[in-house]
Every structure is written in structure tokens, then in C-alpha cells.
Amino acid sequence: MMSLGTAQLAPLSILENWLEILISTYCQHPSKALAKVIDYYISRILAQDELSATPLLKCQYISMKKYWRWQSK
Numbered sequence: 001m002m003s004l005g006t007a008q009l010a011p012l013s014i015l016e017n018w019l020e021i022l023i024s025t026y027c028q029h030p031s032k033a034l035a036k037v038i039d040y041y042i043s044r045i046l047a048q049d050e051l052s053a054t055p056l057l058k059c060q061y062i063s064m065k066k067y068w069r070w071q072s073k
Contacts, residue, residue: 015044016045018041019038019041019045022034022041030071032071032072032073035072036072038068038071038072039065039069042061042064042068043065046058046061
């Protein structure tokens with residue numbers, strides 16, 4: 001069962017929370033496979049409609065995507 005706090009989170013917030021966890025894990029255990037997962041989550045975030053309302057944030061995620069794509073190679 002979903003808690004009230006989780007139910008109120010927007011899909012973007014949920015993806016950002018997962019991204020934070022993945023990046024923290026990467027800091028402790030870096031790997032190309034984990035960098036690929038982080039790149040995937042950033043792609044999912046960039047596909048969110050609500051991100052288009054904040055162009056600066058979208059630009060920051062595009063920069064992050066380039067970095068994580070590079071880390072996964």
C-alpha cells in the first residue's frame with residue numbers, strides 16, 4: 001500500500017528521488033553498468049512533460065546526461 005506522502009509525489013519527483021539514490025550508490029561503487037542506469041533515468045526525466053515548464057532545469061539535465069553517457073562508455 002502506498003503511503004500518503006508517496007502518493008502525492010509527482011512522477012518527476014519519484015524519478016529524481018531514484019536518480020539521487022543511484023548517484024549516491026555510484027559514488028560508493030562506480031561502474032559503467034550503474035552509469036548506464038543513471039543515464040537511462042535522466043532520459044526518463046527529460047521525457048517528462050512537467051520538465052518543459054522549467055527550461056533551466058531541463059538544460060541542467062541535458063548536461064548531466066552528457067556526463068553520465070560519457071561515464072558509461
